[in-house]
Each structure stands twice: as C-alpha cells, then as structure tokens.
C-alpha cells in the first residue's frame with residue numbers, strides 16, 4: 397500500500413458546515429532559542445477554519461512549521477514566518493493564524509555582596525497572531541520580588557519607640573548602653589511583615605520590534621521594584637537584603653505604579669497590563685493591584 401491510498405478525512409466535506417474560530421494543537425513540546433539558551437517550551441498552534449464546508453485542518457502542517465523554532469533564535473520575525481507558513485499551508489481554509497509559546501527563562505543573578513551567583517526562573521509566554529496581514533505579538537513575564545509593608549513598618553517602629561521609653565525612663569542616656577540596647581531583642585521588639593510577591597507583566601510590542609529583549613525588560617522591572625528575590629545567599633547577602641527591604645517599603649499599589657511608570661518609558665511597548673500579587677503573611681489572602689497603559693491614550 398502506498399501513501400496515495402491512505403484515506404484523508406480532513407479533505408472530506410463537513411456534514412455540518414460551520415466555520416470555526418480556532419483549530420490546532422495545544423501543549424506541543426518544542427525547544428526555543430533565547431539569548432543563546434536552548435529552553436524547553438510548550439506551543440499552542442492553530443488557525444481559523446473559515447471554510448465551513450471543510451472537514452478539518454491539516455495538523456501535521458502546523459506541527460512541521462514549528463520545526464523552525466529548533467534552529468533559529470526566537471524573534472518576532474521568526475514567529476511571523478511560522479504564522480505565515482501556517483496560513484500558506486492552509487490556503488483557502490484559514491485567514492487567521494496564532495502561536496502561543498510558554499517557557500521558563502533562566503537568568504544567572506549575582507548575590508548582593510558575596511561573589512556568588514545562581515539561577516532564577518522567569519515564566520514567559522509569548523502570544524503571536526497573524527490576521528489580515530496584521531501581525532500582533534504580546535509578551536507575558538512573571539517576576540518574583542520581595543515587598544515589605546510600609547504600614548507594618550510604621551507600627552513596628554512605634555513599638556520600638558515605646559520599648560525605648562519603657563527601658564530608659566528616668567535614666568541618663570549612656571552611649572554604650574543605648575548601643576547595647578539597640579543590639580538586643582528589645583531594640584527590635586516588633587518587625588514588619590514582608591512577603592514574596594509576583595508581578596505579571598503583559599506587554600503588547602510594537603509591530604516593528606526586532607527582538608524580544610526579555611532580559612532587559614526584566615532588568616528594568618526589577619530595578620523599578622528594587623528588591624528582587626535572591627539566588628545564592630550568604631549572611632552578608634542576607635544582611636544587605638534586609639537593608640534593601642527596609643529602604644524599600646511598598647504596598648501593592650506602589651509596586652503597580654512603579655512598574656507601569658518604568659515600562660511605559662520603553663519605546664518598544666505600545667500597551668501594557670501590570671498585575672501584582674503580594675502573598676501577604678499578615679493575611680491568608682493576597683493583596684493585588686492592577687494597572688494598564690496604552691501609548692497615546694490619555
């Protein structure tokens with residue numbers, strides 16, 4: 397038996413003629429090349445089925461087009477090329493093609509003080525669409541960071557002051573005694589709560605953008621937040637982290653505003669949505685803030 401005799405169900409006429417918005421494959425395993433790294437990714441690849449009479453699309457043609465991801469560094473141009481291939485291989489059937497990729501970017505991050513470094517994982521999703529020759533691409537990046545509650549810090553400071561009043565009432569202040577008190581548990585009788593927090597950035601990129609520049613976007617976001625979570629940590633690093641947090645108190649509202657303001661400066665971003673989640677240690681629920689911005693909108 398040769399291939400010509402194989403039944404081709406996709407080529408049949410549908411018994412229920414109806415166009416479909418999206419048909420394709422979800423969760424296709426593929427490598428992607430980002431910043432010289434070969435990363436494991438999952439792809440959702442599909443096209444519209446505009447010909448309501450056609451029984452099915454040709455899944456294998458989409459699958460084979462994904463092969464381009466294997467050898468070529470990931471870029472908007474590469475995604476556009478793959479989407480064009482989806483449409484070219486479905487001529488007469490489809491007018492819209494989409495490709496979503498999900499991966500984890502790994503960046504090596506230096507410690508704050510010690511000469512150590514370690515890897516940090518940033519979940520990244522890229523959504524690309526080609527419709528009526530219009531190409532759209534959107535990035536979603538998750539960034540973990542540390543936040544310390546400013547209200548809790550103010551309340552803790554008040555308790556430290558109260559303890560000082562109690563311990564030094566009617567006493568002549570001696571430098572050495574105050575210094576020793578500051579180093580004792582009474583000198584930090586209350587501590588503010590802080591939490592591991594997550595910023596999810598959804599960024600619509602300019603259609604002409606040449607590269608995703610994920611690392612510089614993440615660096616900009618982390619600089620705006622100020623207290624990135626750490627990788628390799630020695631005591632000197634932990635102390636520097638404590639100082640950084642003490643100088644960088646923030647509500648979730650502060651984090652959302654800082655990120656929006658910083659990212660809106662990027663010439664390559666035309667619209668953005670920021671969602672920050674502070675996984676409160678004060679509560680069993682999260683504190684959340686959202687913000688969106690569109691270039692040119694007032």
Ligand SMILES: Nc1nc2c(ncn2[C@@H]2O[C@H](COP(=O)(O)OP(=O)(O)OP(=O)(O)O)[C@@H](O)[C@H]2O)c(=O)[nH]1
Nearest residue numbers: 403404405406407419451452453454455456457458
């Ligand atoms: N359209 C469609 N195909 C499916 C589905 N589930 C599995 N497939 C299979 O996907 C395989 C690849 O389909 P095609 O791309 O049409 O394969 P082909 O006819 O050998 O390839 P072409 O000659 O390029 O059309 C077929 O064996 C289908 O049975 C489904 O739900 N819809």
